[in-house]
Amino acid sequence: MKRVFSLLEKNWLGAPIQFTWQKTSGNYLAVTGADHTVKIFDRHGQKRSEINLSGNCVGMDWDKDGDILAVIAEKSSCIYLWDANTNKTSQLDSGMRDQLSFLLWSKIGSFLAVGTVKGNLLIYNRQTSRKIPVLGKHTKRITCGCWNAENLLALGGEDKMITVSNQEGDTIRQISVVVGKKSLFFFNLNEPDSPVDLEFQQRYGNIVCYSWYGDGYIMIGFTCGIFVVISTYIREIGQEVFQVHDYKDSLTSIALSQTLNKAATCGDNCIKIHELAELKDMYAIINLDDENKGLGTLSWTDDGQLLALSTQRGSLHVFLTKLPVLGDACSTRIAYLTSLLEVTVANPVEGQLPITVSVDVEPNFVAVGIYHLAVGMNNRAWFYVLGENGVKKLKDVEYLGTVTSICLHSDYAAALFEGKVQLHLIESKILDAQEERETRLFPAVDDKCRILCHALTGDFLIYGTDTGVIQYFYIEDWQFVDDYRHAASVKKIFPDPNGTRVVFIDEKSDGFVYCPVNGATYEIPDFSPNIKGVLWENWPMDKGVFVAYDDDKVYTYVFHKGTIQGSNVILAGGTKIPFSHKPLLLYDGELTCQTQSGKINNIYLGTHSCLHNLRNVGPSELRQMLTQTLLLKRKKSLLFGDLSLIYWVLDDLIPVQAVPTAPLPLCSTGCLNSMRRDLLHWDNALQLAKRLAPDQIPFISKEYAVQLEVMGDYVNALAHYEKGITGDNKEHDEVCLAGVAQMSIRMGDIRQGVHQALRHPSRVLKRDCGAILENMKQFSEAAQLYEKGLYYDKAASVYIRCKNWAKVGELLPHVSSPKIHLQYAKAKEADGRYKEAVVAYENAKQWNSVIRIYLDHLNSPEKAVSIVRETQSLDGAKMVARFFLQLGDYGSAIQFLVMSKCNNEAFTLAQQHNKMEIYADIIGSEDTTNEDYQSIALYFEGEKQHFQAGKFFLLCGQYSRALKHFLKCPSSEDNVAVEMAIETVGQAKDELLTSQLIDHLMGETDGMPKDAKYLFRLYMALKKYQEAARTAIIIAREEQSAGKYRNAHDVLFSMYAELKSHKIKIPSEMATNLMILHSYILVKIHVKNGDHMKGARMLIRVANNISRFPSHIVPILTSTVIECHRAGLKNSAFSFAAMLMRPEYRNKIDAKYKRRIEAMVRRPDTSETEEATTPCPFCDFLLPEYELLCPGCKNNIPYCIATGRHMLKDDWTVCPHCDFPALYSEFEILLNTASTCPMCSEKLNSAQLKKISDCTQYLRTEVEQ
Structure with a gap:
């Protein structure tokens, strides 16, 4: 355990101090002594803030989230609140007149309890700023207290009472108790009548402190250096589960860390740390020989990383007890965190001395490369150069999101953040001439995927995505060279040192080995779903060996390229690893692990344990060693053993002597040949084939040629490709002919190579030969091959390099690259061939250049204007504006200046040329x-x-x-x-x-x-809809009086719809007026359709309200008489004819109808067709079908907008535009002759109508009663 820092303030010396860690994060430590201040330090010992108090600090505590530190002091009734997020201090007036003695934050809420010297209590809710004073909670000073998980507050005072209160300050329980420092008192809130008082042996001394932990256990420390553990279970209460005499003279404090599962005690100038799981086990001892006045109080941070100790002389020491296990490896070099601000770089394989690097921040991630180290947190990373003369800080980089992980190699770094990877040079001076190769962001904008993992080798950036794709990006050529699509998301990838094999883990926690050389994948057997990572063997002789590890075990796997069953992965065995060990490096079977204490520890894998001790072993051990050796592909290891023993074991396993003595036909010549080929003994394989299997020579020659081509021996490769041609195996011969074409070109026989490539059916061959020729600067032939291979973009690019514009023009219809179109356009513009140039610029999407040519060279402003309007190009708009300005067309110039956001120039131009109205019209339609x-x-x-x-x-x-x-x-x-x-x-x-x-x-x-x-x-x-409604009624009345009935109808309808949309009750006068006017509108419709009965019924309704139609009283009454007579309503016709005979109307009757009306009055016919009855939709009372007021339930019944009748429940529909009701059957008939709704005049057809089965919602009253 390492000491991080010590605090030795002069003002504190000679007196005990108080301190408290910030809860949750533990980033701050508040300390106070006898100097009337609280000093706040960060976790590295740097002072961040200071709170000046009116007297000595009485108490301080952090809230549950660690955001606010509350402090109380002598001679003050104020509470000091320091905000960790803003580094600001505020004062809260408690409102208490007596001094404060105690404070404590709630464990689950934002409540702060503050006690006073006179026993009063204040509960402050920080969230609502509410203060609840409770007077007389105790009769004397409140000295201690605690909150529980149910937000109940227990307080103890000098009045020898314990009170239990809720968050409102109400007392729930009150207990009288006298307890010295000799016993523990237990009070169960659920069983208040059964308190327990536990006393301990006199030899233990007084109780110093105690702490609950686990499932009902209490650890108690005593002054005589003893600590005991007791259980609080009813059956075990008072029994000592554990007791130890930890210190000879005295014990001063106990602190428990549930996170680490450890307990710390202090006394006799040392700290001892025990494992809570097994208290007999001592984890560590820290001696403090310089503290001769005794030790004080211990306290852990919540995460268990830091342990603080105060002393009697006023000093404070902070120790590092747990480090984040952060480490990385590149080749055989490792980097790992050894302190909060310290990273160690070592190479245990090469035996180099470790290098310690001091870093600026506590890192969240660490990465090491061949020459560099990177550490960082959030979205920043700091890079260091690892040179022979020491470590030098290089630079820091900010990324576009929070970095999850970072990988380094020789020149490049790759950072993963928020589903993207940024690949960039670590030192930009390496490739000054190629700026495009300095950085690149993956995936591309149009690639809709998220990157979940990545890795970096010497040649490749490899990453896996949520769509299951593994991509290989070849750094040297700056392009993708391989991809593999898996069925599930790829969560983690681990390539071998060369990137030729990669282990990946998918979202189902299944593991696979992927070989990009042949595109094959192999499932890893017995793969644990809890695997945390994979390490490949770095020893050159052990290619194909890798380990997968979880928290408890390391599993050794071997990838066998050639077995009887083909290539596969075999589980060789497992090895247990100690607790909290993270594997960093595997070399020759030795696993280098990082520990929680910031050190490294080497473990030898169980699968390799026998390989280094082959001498003086018996047959059984040798049999096991042979099995291990064969599994790990270490056949050479057998050479170091006792040959006679090895032969004996082999003789026991297989009939070894049978092989060399058996006749040759019994041994498979194919197998012998295959062995030679697998061992790359090509000459021997050819000689063997010549003697035993001549038909295999072409196939061996082809494989040998491939090997020679890789080695760069093009002369012999060409010869063997030519020998490989069989004449009867098409697929094999095509490979050989492709090799002949490529080798001929590489040997300088370009004509022969191009001829072969052109004849060959493979597009890929033409592309590869074209690339070789392009690198040889044979552009004409390269372009020809690209063109024949249908690689038009590449062909056009190479034709441009050799200035063959005619061929470029021929290929342009097939070219998709805007860059090529742009180059062609520039060339044609330079030659003055503007029509061809403008087409090429359009294909390249270079609209500004298109506009410029149309204006400057082709004199086609209308096309330029069209493109500007279509593309909204600002620069194009400026060019068009200048063009019109030169022509003196100021209106058009203003329009395009506005479009190009040059409003000031447009305004000035409009002012100068008196075109402000044009400018105003244009700018009024813009976002200005x-x-x-x-x-x-x-x-x-x-x-x-x-x-x-x-x-x-x-x-x-x-x-x-x-x-x-x-x-x-x-x-x-x-x-x-x-x-x-x-x-x-x-x-x-x-x-x-x-x-x-x-x-x-x-x-x-x-x-x-x-x-x-x-x-x-x-x-x-x-x-103001009510006032608007009253005004609408007045307007409608005026329109009606003037005989403009349609206008009056539309005014009332629009107001009706507006009020209805705002859910405001419709005034009854408005509804009635609209109904009468609508009835008048319906008259014309039905009379025109020849339905005189409906027309007569509507006219009777209108004539009964004739006073509302003062301009047309006589014409309306006349029409009523005529239509009633036609419909057989003789009595109604007689009634209205008699009304027309009044003196004020008689002389105004139209002469055509006057005699007939007079005859009706002189010889009255009072017969009348009886009006049909239909049920009320509210109460089913039968009433005349044109009656709108139900005598049964006194409700106003909605009317049909097609007929004027009252509505029926089983024949209900509504207009889809205005939502007014209509009888479905009647409205359908009406729409056969009309194309609009009679109420709202919107276009309508019968197919749009829907019959409504439940009309309940339409029967709710919308009109004021």
């Missing part, structure tokens, strides 16, 4: 700032153009000025100006402006009252 609108408004104000000034003052929110100008508008603009004034007042919602406009509308300002419709619109804009 208030300053622009104000400038226009001020201009029009100066020009006395009141309407325009008001319009733009309204747009910039200056409602008062806008209204002033609208009201000043001349009579020619009066209607529009009043509309705008109403809109202004509606937006402003200002009583004064509303009053001004009402005065204007009523004619109080100019003596000319305005049309009432404006008052109606004003009330609607102000959402």
Whole structure:
């Protein structure tokens, strides 16, 4: 255990001190002595803040989240609150007149309990800032207390009482108790009548402190150096589970860490740490020989990382008890955290001395490369150069998100954050000439996936995604070279040192080995679902060996490339690892692990344990060693053993001597050949094939040629590819011919190589040969091959390099790369071939260049304008504006200046050329700032153009000025100006402006009252619907009086719909007027359709309210008489004919009908067709079908907008536009001859109608009764 820092403040020396760790995170330590201050230090011993008090600190405590430190002091009734997030101190007046003696935060809420010297209590709720004073909780000083998980507060005082209260301060229990320092008192809230008082042996001394832990256990420390553990179970209560005499003279404090499962005690100038699981086991002892006045109090941070100890002389020491296990390895170099701000870099294999690196922050991640070290937290990483002369800090890098992990190799670093990986150079000076290779972000913008894991080898960046893809990015060529698609998300990847094999773990926790060379995957057998990581063997002789580890065990696996069953993965065995060991490096079977204490420990794998002791062993051990050796592919290890013993074991296992003595046909010549090929003994394999299997020569020659090509021996590779051609195996011959083509080109026989490649069917061969030729700067041939291989982008790119623009032009229709189109466009523009250039610029999406050519060279401003409008290009708009400016077309120039966001230039131009109205119209439809609108408004104000000034003052929110100008508008603009004034007042919602406009509308300002419709619109804009409704009724009445019945109907309908949408009750007068006017509208519809009965019934309803139609009394009564007579309603016709015979109406009757009406009156016929009855939808009472008031339930029944009848429950529909009801059967008939709704006049057809089975919601009263 390492001492992190010590605090030896002069003002503290000679007196005990108090301290408390910040809860949860443990980032801060508050310390106070006898100097009237509380000093706050960070976890590295640096002072961060200081709180000045009025006297010595009496108590301090952190809230449950560690955000607020509360402090109380002598001679003060204030509570000091220090905020850890803002580093600011505030004071809270407790309101108590006596001094404060105790404080404690709740464990689960934001409640702070504060006790006083006179026994009063204050409970402060920080969340609501509510203070609850409770007077007389105790009669004397409150000295101690605690909260429980149910937010109950227990307090103890000098009055020898214990009180239990809730968070409101109400006393739930009160217990009288006298307890010295000799016994423990237990009080069960659920069993208040059975308290327990435990006394201990006199030889233990007084109780110093105690602490609960585990499942009902209490650890108690005594002054004589003893600590005991007791159980609180009813059957075991008082029994000592454990007792130890830890110290000879005295014990001063106990502290428990549930996180570490450890207990710390102090006394006799040392600290002892025990394992809670087995208290007999001593984890560590820390001696403090320099503390001769005795030790004080111990306290852990919540995470168990740090342990603090105060002393009697006023000093404080902080020890590191647990480190985050952060480490990394690259090749045989490892880096691991050895202190909070210290990383050690070592190479245990090469025996180099460890290097200690002091870092600036407590890191969340550590990475090591061949020459560099990286540490970091959140979104920053600090890079260090590991040189021969020491460690040098290089730079720090900020990433675009919180970094999860980082990988380093020789030149590059790769950081994983928020589903992305950023690959970048560590030292940018390495590749100054190639800026595009300095950094790259993965995945691409159009790739909809999240990266979950990544790794970096010397050649490749490898990453896995949530879509199950593993990508290989080849750093040297700066391009992807391989990808593999798995069925599930890839959570973790672990490549071998060369990247030729990679272990990956998917979201199902299954493990696989992937080989990118052949694209094959192999499932790892018996793979634990708890695997934390994988390490590949770094010893060069043990290729294919790797280990997977979890918290308890390491499993050794071997990847066998060639077995009887083919390639597979075999589990070789397992090895247990000690607790809290994290494997970092595997070399020659030796596992280097990092421990929690910041050290490294080497463990030899059980699967390798016998391999280094082959001498002087018996047959049974040798048999086991042979099995291990074969599993681990270490056949050479057998050479070091006793050959006679080995032979004996082999003789026991297989008939060894049978092999060499058996005739050759019994031994498979194919197997012998295969062995030679697997061992890469190509010459021997060819000689063997020549003697035993000549038909195998072409196939061996092909494989040998592949090997020679990899080694760079192109001459012999060409020869063997040519020998490999069989003439009868098409697939094999195509591979050989492809090899001949490539080797011919590499040998300089370009004509022959190109000829072979062109004849070959493989597109990939043409691409690869083209790439070779391109590197040889043979651009013409390379382009030809790319073109034949249908790699048009590459072909065009190479044709550009050799300036063959004619071929580029031919390929352009097939080219997708904008970069190539752009290069071609520039070349054609330079040659003056502008039409071809503009097409190429369009393909390259270079709209500014397209616009420029249309304006400057092709004189096609209309096309330029069209492109600007389509692409919204700002620079293009500026060019078009300049073009129109040169032509003197200032209106168009202004329009495009506005489009290019050059509002100031557009405004100036409009001012200079008196085109402000054009500018105003354009800018009014754009997303423009208030300053622009104000400038226009001020201009029009100066020009006395009141309407325009008001319009733009309204747009910039200056409602008062806008209204002033609208009201000043001349009579020619009066209607529009009043509309705008109403809109202004509606937006402003200002009583004064509303009053001004009402005065204007009523004619109080100019003596000319305005049309009432404006008052109606004003009330609607102000959402004063009741006033608007009354005004609508007045307007409708005026329209009705003037004989404009359709207008009156529409006014009432619009108001009805508005009130209905705001769920406001419809005035009954409005509903009645609308019903009568609608009945009048229906008359014309039914009479026109020849349905005289319906027309007559509607006319009877209208004639019964004839006073509402003063302009057409006689015509309406005349029509009523005629339609009633036609419909057979003779008595109704007689009644209304008699009314027409009144003196005031008689002379106004149309001469065509006068004699007939007079005849009806002289010879009356009182016969009448009886009106049919239908049920009321409310109560089913039968009433006439045109009656709208039910005598049974006194309800107003909704009427059908198609016929005027009352509605029926089983024949209900509504207009889908206005939601007014109609009889489904009748409305369907009506829509066969009409195409609009008679109520709202919206387009409608019968297919849009839906029959409503449950009309309950439409029977709710919408109209005031």
